[in-house]
Amino acid sequence: MDQQGRLSVGIIGFGRIGSEHAGWLSAANGLAAAGASDPTPARRELARSRGLRTHENVDSLLSDASIDVVLVSTPTAMHHEHASAALRAGKHVMIEKPMALDLNQSRELVELAEEQGRVLSVFHNRRWDIDFLTVQSAINEGTVGKVINVESRIGQWASCVGPAAIEWRPGWRNEAGFGGGGLYDWGSHFIDQLWRLMLPSRPLRLFAQLRGNVWTSDCDDLARVLVDFDSGAVGMVEINTTTTRPLPRWHIDGTAGSAESPSSLSFDLNVWSQLMFTRAPDGPSRLLAKPPFGSEPQGRRQAAALSETQMWERFASAVRREGEPAVTARSVLPTMALLDAARQSGRTGQAVDVSQVPWTDR
Secondary structure (H helix, E strand, C coil), rough: CCCCCCCCEEECCCHHHHHHHHHHCCCCEEEEEEEECCCHHHHHHHHHCCCCCEEEEHHHCCCCCCCEEEECCCCCHHHHHHHHHHCCCEEEEEEEEECCHHHHHHHHHHHHHHHHHCCEEECCHHHHCCHHHHHHHHHHCCCCEEEEEEEEEEEEECCCCCCCCCCCCCCEEEEHHHHCCCCCCCCHHHHHHHHHHHHCCCCEEEEEECCCCCCCCCCEEEEEEEEEEEEEEEEEEEEECCCCCCCCCCEEECCCCCECCCCCCCCCCHHCCCEEEEEECCCEEEECCCCCCCCCCCCCCCCCCCCCCHHHHHHHHHHHHCCCCEHHHHHHHHHHHHHHHCCCCCCCCEEEEEECCCCCCC
């Protein structure tokens, strides 16, 4: 802890998202970014300019006894190695999504954290995006009736690499060896949202189409994942970075009518949350209200909105044994199971049975 009694956070990987976390931490109560490890001099210099102690390698940061918490924000293929090392060094750990490359690695991290008596969480911040909460509210309140179909999409003519830090392999998100591709990138968020949105229904089977067409031949720049649920509903997640005509961000059909929200090339959550509902069979149409930000939960399946800074504050409370983190590590295992199934289906061209996955939202 620092002199103000705040938990000290060390960041492994001070790339684009690592530096964003430093900003969120600067506004958080109870913890503060204190150190950063990065192999590139330019990123270490950026961290120093933000007031962080810098380290050229991970071992150096982990040997710093003043560091209480470690954020792993390296490429996906490195998450398991870096999180394992941090847990064995006695640190509490936050991992950027996706948790790891696969379900087995993720389970190992959960078990190691429990053995070490340390808090482990994953930064699935899009469980609290206002567009997702608006859709969740429309389903939970029965506005659309019994759900028939849910489609969750993002579309653009641009690689999912985005504004990556240019100092260290800026195109790694298009390389399979680093855990690249749209399925792991936006898809890990959208699949996590989909199965939680459909609770208490459970996925039965999954079929995926993963293609590298324009930006990569090594992994996917088009990922389409179809899921059958035991309620009879169907769901789809699509990450398409090869379209000049993006389809709606959300489309929901139910027995009472349909709802849809527009795409946004700037990923504007307020645009995505403009959910227009049309009552069956022929109207009228109305814009559905967004849940108030920061509202209290409305039943077991309705989440209160949280900012990224508030997620870190919840993590700090969990370290102090005052509650759970916003995202428990075990609640991410179903997401990892579905990502595994999607990659298997993409390889084989066959649907995958996911009915035996141990589903939990805790």
